[in-house]
Amino acid sequence: MKKQLHFETKAIRTQIKTTHEKEHSTPMYLTSSFVFDDAEEMRATFAEEVDRNTYSRFTNPNTTEFIDKMCALEGAEAGYATATGMAAVFSTFATLLSAGDHMLSCRSIFGSSHSVITKFLPKYKIESTYLDLNDTDSWQSKVQPNTKILFLETPTNPGIELIDLEFANAFAKKNGLIFIVDNCFATPYLQQPISYGADLVIHSATKYLDGQGRVMGGMIVGKSELIKEIYTFSRSTGPALSPFNAWVLSKSLETLAVRMDKHGENALKLAEWLESNENVEWVRYPFLPSHPQYQIAKKQMRSGGGMVCFGIKGGLKRGTKFLNEIGMCSLTANLGDTRTIITHPASTTHARLTDEEREATGIAPNLIRISAGLEHIDDIIEDLNAAFGQSK
Template sequence: MIDEHDYHLDTLAVRAGQERSQYGEHAEALYLTSSFVADNAAQAAARFVGEEPGYIYSRFTNPTVSLFQTRLAALEGAEAAVATASGMSAILALCMGHLKAGDHIVASASLFGASIQLFNTWLGKFGVTVSYVSATDPAAWDAAVQAQTRLFFLETPSNPLTEVADIAAIAAIAHAHGALLAVDNCFCSPALQQPLSLGADLVIHSATKYIDGQGRVLGGAVVGSQALIEPIYLFLRTAGPTLSAFNAWVLLKGLETLGLRMKAHCANALLLAQWLETRPEVGRVYYPGLPSHPQHALAMRQQSGGGGIVSFELVGGKAAAWHLIDQVQLMSRTANLGDVKTTITHPYTTTHGRVTPAAKAAAGIGEGLVRISVGLEHIDDLKRDLLRGLPDAT
């Protein structure tokens, strides 16, 4: 196994954590088994109580999953990671591991719709309350703290408006009040941003997105210190929303090209965002790599690239947005993102469809908003595809 402190991120994405079996395989091994055999009763007993390392049952111990966890932790500069069945199960596991009835969360108002539903509907059933604040106003986070506040939770960049939060400033506020800061790093991945180095305590990933990068499997992860990961692992061991060995193996293959893909996504997204700013049908473009973005300077300090997500408001509202989405032939009409194939969606009625109109308004999500996850197709072909729904006024 390589020393993770001696290598660059692109190398770690290919090599970190690999331990070959007695067969000396070059590629990572895929362990498709439900359970593992002990040599004797004493060894089985020792493994079940954690006195001896070893694999027991693939719900909570599997070599392929362990390798993915080790490699992702290395990319985030973390001590440990725990893998889950999806990005949403990663958020659930984080909350179950670190919250109890009566606790309070301060969260960004600019969250993925399912995250809001999880907080409001499901955690709310068990007495956990949430206050939503502007992601970009650290003073609002400080003002929202209550005596029972245990967790700050944010996405940066946010979905779908790519708002960029000051991780270091918000981390300092959380820690001053004895709370943890968890950052959803889905839009950037560790290739563009490492929240732990900026003061965050835990990092959330929907590995379904850029970590896989090709729309093949679901997966999630929570990354942080060993002490903070342990209670999350114990919840997953009992409840079972864990990552399958096959999906972990696919995600390992995704990590190998993560750095290269993210550079290409960023380059394509910037070109598309610049072009959209010139279009008369477009009222506003949201992309951290543009100088017009309100948090452009912060994004360029905090991230190594603008990312692959471009959102924009059409002058004609919902009718114009749906017309554009219906006319494209190359882009995929799906709410998934982070794929080598460009995807397009209408956040108001898809990703945030279950969010109340008032909450959507508070988050700045209007009916004319379109979100594009820019893939790796040629930029000229992407522009031509959009022109099918944006008649060329020139």
């Protein structure tokens, strides 16, 4: 029996075959197309009688390696890589949903995912209903005869709420739904939704999978029959990941475990410090005992990850002053970088939501989201402490 490799080893040793040059590190295949030896090979390839590269919108060695590595890390049968995380989200919905279908989603999701679900899918007569994460008993009443998908984020963006994947899978299977999880915040190192029964897992590879704020990318992994449908749709509609970005992302995965360990260590220390800070109303971090879903986090996550959110005393006005006084940390809407990032979701990532929608999602005006970076924790805390003092 073949030995089962550990996560860190699979992230490093999953590679495509070397060329005649016997390179140790996978080369970049920066080509738009691939040539054939003769007309028969070309015909057989396009007839899908043989499996080989034809055109980089379809497949490319660098993209193949990135997909193979993510499948190994998530425990998935197959995958498809896209140009961005939102391309992964939309391609999945557009493939699996048709006019007249209905989907269920947790309410607290990334702002652009909310826009797709509420503004663009209805143009194609696809309806949706949001679920209350704090009232799972009400979920069954939301199921309709035409409901096809259950889409969840856990931890959620930006409120860091958690969903019990075991419960969600049982609910999806009971109702014959395709169970899809956005695993962006946790990464496959901290959480593997497929092991809890998820049919598909989606990532914005732009975030922790890259981990250094360099390139954009998306990933969909899961059951082979579903991925085949998504691939067929995507090879015609064109949301393909570039070979260069695929090469960068595959190399980035080699350090995912050590990076996530440090992100989690810094985030927990930061959350503990914030929880005792007089300038803070509340703190939410999965591995804080005060988190409402702390036991769920301990059950399905290796650590709490790198994301922390808190409510600053003084509301929006104080929050604005606080952000303006930040020195070292970065003010940007990204996350999952080596650099600590501070964001005000209500005015940035979730600004397109109405006030009522933000309130229903738990995005208070004073909510501050932090992506804890890899700097020394004392320097991160010192920067935030100074901003607290100068914003009073």
